[in-house]
Amino acid sequence: MDDVIQMVGVEKWYDKAHILKGVNLTVKRGEHLVLCGPSGSGKSTLIRCINYLEKTQGGKIMVNGVELGTHGKGAEKVRNDVGMVFQQFNLFPHLTVLENCMLAPRRVQKVKASEAKERAMRYLSRVKVADQAHKYPAQLSGGQQQRVAIARALCMDPKIMLFDEPTSALDPEMVKEVLDTMIGLADDGITMICVTHEMGFAKSVAHRVLFMDGGQIIESSPPKEFFSAPSHPRTQAFLAQILAH
Ligand code: ADP
Numbered sequence: 711m712d713d714v715i716q717m718v719g720v721e722k723w724y725d726k727a728h729i730l731k732g733v734n735l736t737v738k739r740g741e742h743l744v745l746c747g748p749s750g751s752g753k754s755t756l757i758r759c760i761n762y763l764e765k766t767q768g769g770k771i772m773v774n775g776v777e778l779g780t781h782g783k784g785a786e787k788v789r790n791d792v793g794m795v796f797q798q799f800n801l802f803p804h805l806t807v808l809e810n811c812m813l814a815p816r817r818v819q820k821v822k823a824s825e826a827k828e829r830a831m832r833y834l835s836r837v838k839v840a841d842q843a844h845k846y847p848a849q850l851s852g853g854q855q856q857r858v859a860i861a862r863a864l865c866m867d868p869k870i871m872l873f874d875e876p877t878s879a880l881d882p883e884m885v886k887e888v889l890d891t892m893i894g895l896a897d898d899g900i901t902m903i904c905v906t907h908e909m910g911f912a913k914s915v916a917h918r919v920l921f922m923d924g925g926q927i928i929e930s931s932p933p934k935e936f937f938s939a940p941s942h943p944r945t946q947a948f949l950a951q952i953l954a955h
C-alpha cells in the first residue's frame with residue numbers, strides 16, 4: 711500500500727489561536743481511519759485542510775502525489791480526488807437530487823450530461839435512494855439526504871472520502887442507514903477518514919482510530935488496542951465519558 715495522504719508538521723492558526731500544532735499523519739491507500747476527540751480539538755479543521763477548505767500556515771500536505779502549498783497551489787487537483795460529506799448535508803435546496811449529483815461532474819470535470827446522469831443514478835442506487843432522484847432535498851428524510859450527499863461526493867469518483875460527523879445531525883433511527891452505507895463504501899476499499907463518535911462503526915471498519923486533543927493527534931492505534939488499552943490518560947478519560955452515554 712502506498713501513502714495517499716501525508717501531513718508533516720502541519721500548523722494552522724486562526725488569528726492568534728493556534729489550532730493545529732504540528733500535525734503528522736500518514737494514510738495508506740485503502741486505509742479507513744476514524745478520528746475522534748473532544749469538541750474544539752481541531753478534527754474538522756484537520757480534515758478540511760486535506761482538501762484545502764482551510765489554508766495552513768506551516769508544514770506540508772501531500773494528497774495522492776500532489777503537494778498542497780500554503781498558497782493553494784494544487785488545491786484544484788486535490789479536490790478532484792477528495793470527496794467530502796458534512797454533518798449538515800449541504801445539498802442545494804433548489805436542485806433535485808439528480809441535479810445535485812450531476813452538478814460537479816458537469817461543471818468541474820466537464821463530463822457529458824448523459825454520463826453525469828448515468829453516474830448519478832449508479833451512485834444513487836448504490837446508496838439506495840435512486841427512487842428519490844426527482845425529488846428536492848426538503849422532500850427527503852435526513853437519512854436519505856445524507857445518503858444523497860454521499861452519492862453526490864462519489865459522483866466525482868474520488869480516491870479519498872472525508873466524513874465530518876455525518877450522523878450527528880440525524881434522528882437516531884436514521885443513523886444506522888447512513889452508517890451501513892459508509893460500511894459498504896469501506897468494504898469496497900476506498901480510502902476514508904471519518905470524524906465520528908460512533909464507536910461501533912470504528913470497531914467494525916477502522917484500521918486505526920486517532921484521538922485528537924488540543925490540536926494534536928495524541929493516539930493512533932488499531933481499534934482493538936484503542937478501546938482496550940489506550941495509552942494516553944486523556945484518551946482513557948474521553949472513552950470513559952463516551953461509553954457512559
Ligand atoms: P472540532 O471539529 O474538533 O470540534 P474544530 O476544528 O471545528 O474542532 O475547531 C477547532 C478550534 O478552532 C475551535 O477552538 C474553534 O473555535 C476554532 N475555529 C474553527 N473554525 C474557526 C474559524 N473559522 N475562525 C476562528 N476559529 C475557528
Ligand code: MG
Binds near residue numbers: 753754755874
Ligand atoms: Mg467538528
